[in-house]
Structures are given as C-alpha cells and as structure tokens.
Amino acid sequence: MATADELTATRRAIAISAQGLGTTSPKPPVGCVILDRDGVPVGEGYHLRKGQPHAEANALAAAGERAEGGTAVVTLEPCNHHGRTPPCRQAPIDAKVSRVLMAVMDPTSRGDGGAAVLEQAGIEVERGVLEQEALLVLGPWLHSLRTGRPYITWVYDDRTVNELRRTHDLVIRRNGAIEEGAPGEHGEGTFHVPHHLIDDDPESALRALAEAGARTVLIEGASNDAARLLADAVDRVIIDAPQTPPSSGPAAATGESLPQGFRLVSVQPMGRYVRLTAERAT
Numbered sequence: 507m508a509t510a511d512e513l514t515a516t517r518r519a520i521a522i523s524a525q526g527l528g529t530t531s532p533k534p535p536v537g538c539v540i541l542d543r544d545g546v547p548v549g550e551g552y553h554l555r556k557g558q559p560h561a562e563a564n565a566l567a568a569a570g571e572r573a574e575g576g577t578a579v580v581t582l583e584p585c586n587h588h589g590r591t592p593p594c595r596q597a598p599i600d601a602k603v604s605r606v607l608m609a610v611m612d613p614t615s616r617g618d619g620g621a622a623v624l625e626q627a628g629i630e631v632e633r634g635v636l637e638q639e640a641l642l643v644l645g646p647w648l649h650s651l652r653t654g655r656p657y658i659t660w661v662y663d664d665r666t667v668n669e670l671r672r673t674h675d676l677v678i679r680r681n682g683a684i685e686e687g688a689p690g691e692h693g694e695g696t697f698h699v700p701h702h703l704i705d706d707d708p709e710s711a712l713r714a715l716a717e718a719g720a721r722t723v724l725i726e727g728a729s730n731d732a733a734r735l736l737a738d739a740v741d742r743v744i745i746d747a748p749q750t751p752p753s754s755g756p757a758a759a760t761g762e763s764l765p766q767g768f769r770l771v772s773v774q775p776m777g778r779y780v781r782l783t784a785e786r787a788t
Contacts, residue, residue, distance in 0.1 A: 507632075512635070515547060516640075520636070522551075523536050523640075525552050526554055529692055531721040533556045534644055535644065536580065539578075539579045540579075542569075545577070549569025550568060551567070557693040557695075557696065566597050573603055578603045580606065581644065583621050584608070584624070595621075598624060598629060606631050609637050610637055610640050613648070613651060614651070650716070650721040655712040656712075656720045656721055659722070660733050660740045660744070663746040666744055671687045675718075677723075677725075678723065678725045682702065686699050696719055697719040699718065708739065712736065712739055743765060743784045743785075744783050770783070771784060
C-alpha cells in the first residue's frame with residue numbers, strides 16, 4: 507500500500523512526465539521522483555527524447571547517495587532491455603533503493619520484465635499506483651502501441667492548435683502541410699516529418715504517420731481534408747464554442763456540434779469561449 511508521501515510523489519512524477527510530450531516519441535513520456543529513507547523527495551527527472559537518459563537515471567543522478575535505502579516512484583515500469591541507453595531497471599539496483607513504485611506496466615518489456623528483475627534483486631515493488639491518473643499522459647502512447655497508429659486529435663480552432671502543438675509530434679495544417687509539433691525537438695535520427703499524405707488512402711496515410719515515429723498527431727481546423735481522410739481514426743475532438751450571454755436564452759448559438767460517435771468528456775470556460783473536449787465512444 508502506497509503511503510501519502512508516495513502518492514504525492516507519484517502525482518509529481520505524472521506532472522513532470524508531461525514535459526516530455528511532443529519530444530520523446532516514439533519512446534514514452536515518463537517521470538520519476540526519488541524519496542529518501544524518510545519519505546522526503548530528494549531527486550526527480552523525466553525523459554526528454556530518445557537517445558538521452560531515461561527518467562529514472564535523471565532522478566537518481568539528482569538524488570545521489572540520498573537514494574540509498576529510499577524509494578523510486580516512476581510512472582512506467584522500468585524497461586528491461588538495452589537500446590541507445592542502458593535498461594532503466596538497472597539504475598535503481600545500482601543506487602540501492604529499497605522500494606520501487608510504478609503506475610503503468612510497460613507492454614514493451616522483454617524477458618521477465620523490469621519489475622521482475624527488480625524483485626529478483628531484492629527490491630520491493632508495487633504496481634499500478636495511480637495508474638488511471640498516469641494514463642492521462644501515457645494513454646496516447648499506449649494507444650499508439652496497441653493500434654499501430656498515432657493518437658489523433660482534431661482541433662477546430664487555430665488558437666487551440668497554437669496552445670497544443672508542442673505536446674504533439676506532428677501537426678497537419680489546413681493546407682495539408684505537415685509540421686513537427688515542437689520543431690527540431692525529437693531525438694536525432696529517430697523521427698522524420700512526412701512530406702504529404704496519400705489523399706485517397708487512409709491506411710497508407712496512417713502508416714506514413716506511424717513510420718515517421720509519431721505517437722500523437724494534431725489536425726488543424728474544422729475544414730481540413732486530412733480530417734475527412736482520417737475521420738474513422740480521429741480519437742479526440744476539441745472545439746472552442748463562443749460563450750452565451752445570460753440574456754441570450756437557450757436558443758443562442760453554441761458553436762460547432764460534435765461529430766457522431768463522440769462523447770463529451772470535458773467542458774472548460776476559456777475567457778470568451780467554452781472549450782469542449784470529446785473522445786470517441788467505445
């Protein structure tokens with residue numbers, strides 16, 4: 507059972523993991539917080555881009571010797587394979603932590619998995635800590651793994667695109683141009699921007715986006731040929747509808763309607779607008 511300090515640390519790890527959105531792909535955005543023996547935070551870190559140190563390594567480097575006998579709190583199960591960097595599960599072992607809490611299990615783990623290797627090393631492991639909260643950040647990455655295509659968000663309003671683009675790998679503009687959401691921020695040699703999409707073949711278009719390394723894609727504008735091409739693959743819709751003055755009555759215009767097959771999951775006042783967020787009903 508996670509303690510109050512560990513739950514607080516998990517939520518902090520989830521918060522900082524979001525700083526990797528739009529840059530870590532095709533790898534996941536992960537955050538980690540280190541607590542000392544007394545439950546005091548002594549280090550934190552997140553994964554920024556492929557080829558650079560993972561969240562656990564950054565957090566443990568910040569904690570130094572204070573990590574020994576402490577707890578590592580991480581949003582995703584530490585990986586158990588060599589790539590451009592060493593396996594994440596080795597860093598807590600080398601740092602001699604006593605306990606590791608993880609929110610989401612890694613479906614890409616190889617062999618026994620990072621959690622099992624940690625337990626074999628004598629480290630106490632707790633799985634599924636605040637998993638649903640961690641999925642707010644990791645959900646699109648997991649969706650991409652499961653479906654073999656990016657998680658696609660269709661935004662009707664240009665202003666919203668400007669707010670969200672840095673948290674997405676690719677942006678498809680109204681004129682069909684495809685841009686990196688955070689230009690030049692993905693790892694070198696791990697990501698590329700497709701020149702165009704095949705206009706009449708949704709499957710080829712999705713494959714091109716996936717092969718680029720994209721886990722998340724943002725489509726700009728209510729009138730966008732890409733939205734029509736990829737309509738069956740859109741996962742989320744965001745609409746900024748004008749606020750209605752109190753005296754206007756219920757018949758006043760509320761902006762664009764949601765596409766069929768989507769359910770409203772969030773309503774937020776945004777100054778003169780109300781932001782409606784809807785996800786595909788399952």
